Amino acid sequence: MTKFFAVTLELLEGFGTTCYIFIATLLLALPLGLIIAFGSMSRFKPLRYVVRTVVWIIRGTPLMLQIVVIFYGPGLLFGVSGFDRVPSVIVAFVINYACYFSEIYRGGIENIPRGQYEAGLVLGMTKVQIFFRITLLQVVKRILAPMSNEIITLVKDTSLARVISVIEIIKVAEGFTRQGLIWPLFYTGVFYLLFVGILTLLFRYAEKKTAYLKV
Amino acid sequence: MEYLRVEGFRKKFHQTEVLKGVEFTLQKGEILVIIGASGSGKTTLLRCLNFLETPDEGKVYLGGALFSDAAVRYSDRELRKKRLKFGLVFQNFNLFPNYDAKRNVSLACELLARERARAKKRELLAAEQGARWKARRRIAAEIRAMKKEGTAESRARADALLAQVGLQEKRDSFPYELSGGQQQRVAIARALALDPEVLCFDEPTSALDPELTGEVLKVIRGLKGRTMIVVTHEMAFAREVADRVIFMADGVIEEEGTSEEVFGAPKSEKLKAFLKRTEEHGWI
Ligand SMILES: Nc1ncnc2c1ncn2[C@@H]1O[C@H](COP(=O)(O)OP(=O)(O)OP(=O)(O)O)[C@@H](O)[C@H]1O
Numbered sequence: 001m002t003k004f005f006a007v008t009l010e011l012l013e014g015f016g017t018t019c020y021i022f023i024a025t026l027l028l029a030l031p032l033g034l035i036i037a038f039g040s041m042s043r044f045k046p047l048r049y050v051v052r053t054v055v056w057i058i059r060g061t062p063l064m065l066q067i068v069v070i071f072y073g074p075g076l077l078f079g080v081s082g083f084d085r086v087p088s089v090i091v092a093f094v095i096n097y098a099c100y101f102s103e104i105y106r107g108g109i110e111n112i113p114r115g116q117y118e119a120g121l122v123l124g125m126t127k128v129q130i131f132f133r134i135t136l137l138q139v140v141k142r143i144l145a146p147m148s149n150e151i152i153t154l155v156k157d158t159s160l161a162r163v164i165s166v167i168e169i170i171k172v173a174e175g176f177t178r179q180g181l182i183w184p185l186f187y188t189g190v191f192y193l194l195f196v197g198i199l200t201l202l203f204r205y206a207e208k209k210t211a212y213l214k215v
Numbered sequence: 216m217e218y219l220r221v222e223g224f225r226k227k228f229h230q231t232e233v234l235k236g237v238e239f240t241l242q243k244g245e246i247l248v249i250i251g252a253s254g255s256g257k258t259t260l261l262r263c264l265n266f267l268e269t270p271d272e273g274k275v276y277l278g279g280a281l282f283s284d285a286a287v288r289y290s291d292r293e294l295r296k297k298r299l300k301f302g303l304v305f306q307n308f309n310l311f312p313n314y315d316a317k318r319n320v321s322l323a324c325e326l327l328a329r330e331r332a333r334a335k336k337r338e339l340l341a342a343e344q345g346a347r348w349k350a351r352r353r354i355a356a357e358i359r360a361m362k363k364e365g366t367a368e369s370r371a372r373a374d375a376l377l378a379q380v381g382l383q384e385k386r387d388s389f390p391y392e393l394s395g396g397q398q399q400r401v402a403i404a405r406a407l408a409l410d411p412e413v414l415c416f417d418e419p420t421s422a423l424d425p426e427l428t429g430e431v432l433k434v435i436r437g438l439k440g441r442t443m444i445v446v447t448h449e450m451a452f453a454r455e456v457a458d459r460v461i462f463m464a465d466g467v468i469e470e471e472g473t474s475e476e477v478f479g480a481p482k483s484e485k486l487k488a489f490l491k492r493t494e495e496h497g498w499i
């Protein structure tokens with residue numbers, strides 16, 4: 001029993017790191033994704049092509065590779081010291097997820113009928129007013145389902161951090177296998193399930209809240 | 216007195232010329248009806264007037280003064296100010312689905328009132344150079360009151376306009392809860408909220424079931440006295456309300472005159488054929 005508590009405590013510590021990576025990634029990637037989305041829809045062609053190429057590269061290569069490149073890349077290529085482990089992971093995750101989010105945003109924004117935008121213009125509204133007052137909420141509603149998928153994937157992707165030896169929950173559990181304990185590894189699943197369960201409830205709540213928007 | 220003058224409007228999309236030098240004038244308070252076959256450039260003309268498209272060439276005079284010139288590139292700010300002079304009611308309503316009817320009508324007014332309040336704030340703060348906190352607090356309170364008043368006025372105006380289009384009891388309904396005819400009436404109230412100098416309608420009833428067109432046409436009829444440009448395929452309605460009629464064909468004004476002239480004694484062959492076809496089908 002005491003063993004169980006000790007394991008739980010250690011796993012919780014690893015889970016703290018997991019949550020930290022998750023939250024930091026989300027807070028930074030959500031707005032960055034929007035900026036990338038605007039870039040990929042820009043009427044200025046060079047910008048649009050550059051942004052779309054970057055999105056293609058990021059989405060087209062494994063996240064694990066990106067983590068490794070960002071952590072070891074600066075040192076190996078330029079002989080400068082890069083980020084620490086956790087910041088490296090967060091940078092890689094933010095870039096990767098911002099690109100995925102940007103495509104979701106883009107789909108959501110492009111699907112809003114152009115007529116609403118024009119109606120706003122004719123009424124003397126600015127592009128910014130139209131975006132925040134009219135488009136945004138509808139986009140939020142439309143992207144809720146794909147976003148919840150992506151965000152739940154992020155919860156589990158945080159475990160990739162262990163490739164550069166960040167001590168997150170799976171890494172901790174792995175440590176126990178060396179003591180001959182296998183169950184902590186399964187036990188980590190409970191943490192993920194609870195976390196994802198809470199997120200699912202939150203998303204369901206958001207869906208209910210935006211149900212009045214028949215768009 | 217000539218109130219609106221459109222001069223030499225030309226517009227090309229890629230290689231096809233959609234407007235080939237359209238010009239007309241309109242007196243204050245008159246209703247101009249534009250008719251013409253599909254693809255003749257009616258929508259494009261209205262969109263150019265409302266700055267949703269930029270014509271390649273052409274000028275607009277309003278109230279005797281040059282209002283816009285295709286050769287000039289206006290800043291977003293100038294465009295916004297100019298757009299307020301014209302209103303446009305769209306064929307497919309284009310209401311904002313995330314707001315109820317009342318907010319659809321009041322939103323633009325509310326935003327403008329807030330902007331005015333912010334501008335006033337800057338002005339007051341600039342006047343109170345190095346304002347002490349007491350003065351700042353007084354200004355902040357004044358601006359808050361101004362914003363509140365602006366919002367209340369906009370909402371009251373929206374209520375009055377919804378009553379005018381016969382929808383006061385629908386003010387809390389969202390667009391999806393309204394019939395097409397009701398949606399279009401909200402859209403008309405919304406366009407009226409900013410009291411544009413010239414109100415344009417682009418086939419306001421052609422997306423509606425036949426039994427719903429009447430209520431919308433009735434509302435438009437009730438606006439007589441406003442300067443309006445109405446594109447429509449409802450020939451009986453056109454004939455009834457128009458002070459002037461323009462018949463467009465292939466990007467030019469083929470024939471122009473009073474309602475009696477155009478419908479009663481058409482001169483060009485194209486117009487005669489067009490009117491004959493509409494009579495046979497009841498529509499285009
Ligand atoms: N954005 C655009 N890009 C390319 N071509 C366009 C565009 N908008 C309109 N056109 C073309 O311009 C021509 C005139 O279109 P417009 O919509 O002004 O006609 P209309 O008189 O309003 O017709 P309808 O009665 O069908 O509404 C059409 O041939 C159309 O295909």
Ligand SMILES: [Mg+2]
Nearest residue numbers: 257258259417
């Ligand atoms: Mg049209």
